[in-house]
Amino acid sequence: MRDDAAGWGAEHAHDPTAVRDDDGTYWLFSTDTATDGPLRAGVQVRRSRDLVDWELHGWALEGVPGPAAAWSGAEGLWAPDVVRVADGWRMYYSASSFGSRRSAIGLATAQHPGGPWTDGGVVVASDHLPDPAGLAHPNAIDAQVVVAPDGRHHLVYGSFFGGIHVLDLDPATGLAPGAPAPGALHTAPGALVARRPRSVDGAVEGAFVVERPGGGWALLVSHGSLFSTYHVRVGVSDDVEGPYLDRSGRDLADLDAPDAGTTVLAGHRFAGGPGLLAPGHASVLTEPGRQTLVHHVRDAHDPTRHRVQVRRLVWTHDGWPLVAPQPWAGPSREVDDESAWPSDVAQLVGTWDRVHLDTDPSAVQASVRGPLDVAPGSGRAHGRGRFTWATSAGVEVAAVVFPSWDAVRGRAATSVTALGDDGRVVVATRVEDEP
DSSP states (O other): OOTTGGGOTTBTOOSOEEEEOTTSOEEEEEOSOOSSSOOOSSOEEEEESSSSSOEEEEESSSSSOHHHHHHHOOSSEEEEEEEEETTEEEEEEEEOOTTOOOEEEEEEEESSTTSOOEEEEEEEEEOSOBOTTSSBOOOOOSOEEEEOTTSOEEEEEOOSTTOEEEEEEOTTTSSOTTOOOTTOOOOOOOEEEEOOOGGGTTOEEEEEEEEOTTSOEEEEEEESOTTTTOEEEEEEESSTTOOOBOTTOOBTTOTTOTTOSEEEEOOEEOTTSOOEEEEEEEEEEEETTEEEEEEEEEETTEEEEEEEEEEEEEEOTTSOEEEEEEEOOOTTTOOOOGGGSOOOGGGGOSOEEEEETTSOTTSOEEOEEEOOOOOTTOOEEEETTEEEEEOTTOOEEEEEEEEEEETTTTEEEEEEEEEETTSOEEEEEEOTTOO
8 A cells, every 4th residue: 555545535536436334424436546656456445424525445355356367367456336235235346457358347245335345256257259240349347237126137347349238147146147157258248238439449438327217227438538538428228228329319339320429527627627637437326315426537737647526417307317517515515405406497597607518528628608598488497407498599408407516616606407409418507796
């Protein structure tokens, strides 16, 4: 353990996922990585009381467990996912190295998120093999487990190469039916739900599936390069195994639509604030009365620096997930009671600092100041912060307006995140009282 690790806080957290235990403590699990210098292996573990201030708790495991290490040759563990089950907690970790498809997803168990954790072996392994269609075999990293209302467990996984797949798990064991012996290759990758062509390096990873209000599923994925163009896109489906379509109806698994997916988070800079680069590898923390998106982000002036960031996740009246423009500021500054969120179209009026996420989602997009584009007489309030309107160009928009904390100005504010039927997303914070 490095001498300075105890003071890291939110820094050096990559590919994060968070859970909450019974006493209200949040536990964050992330990849074995730092911006510089050597780092021990075993999955970083942090804890927090508010999702803002983080304390390093230590590492979940003593290095890379033997079965995963023997297959992959990995020197560290990546992208853990932690899920609660009836008899405790399960952690799915990834063992691999950059550019390799000789990878493994392993399972560890514990009675408490703080540990101790016990390794349970390999769940899925992959190798440098083509599939029948001539595409790469799935890469067994970036695991996420979905526990469906019917009790079924699904493993969502994959990165670049062969895309994202969904594989059934045995709820009792947490393993795949017919799971391989340690070091053996799993040859039943599951259902393909997202992929991109070789022309863009197959750059899709960090998948997370979350249940939609009223039924169905949303698939969050990250497109692009970790250090520069990373950003988060979404598609929705009636079935956990897809197909997942974006707002424009494009299938996230369609190789002829390399940019399929509605962009909901990308690099940006609000006026007067820092540039945030390459946000991604997002997970969703679901609690009573709120959902938050947990992801990593980089500093635009120093792309080697990465840290965890948390944002509110909201749903439009018709069931599309959108992300807050402002970072989560803690329960004392945020308003979870949706009955207190704006409910009058008059509250759409004003001057807003806006970022159009689709302008260039691979860049740090600068905000622009002005009114929301709401055609006169078109605004409709649906209650609990949900609105619809038409733009001056006739685009139909579904939006969520909610109280927030302006991180640039250090004060309470109102934010909006809006999705057009053309698939374009605008996020904004109201600043009308500034000169």
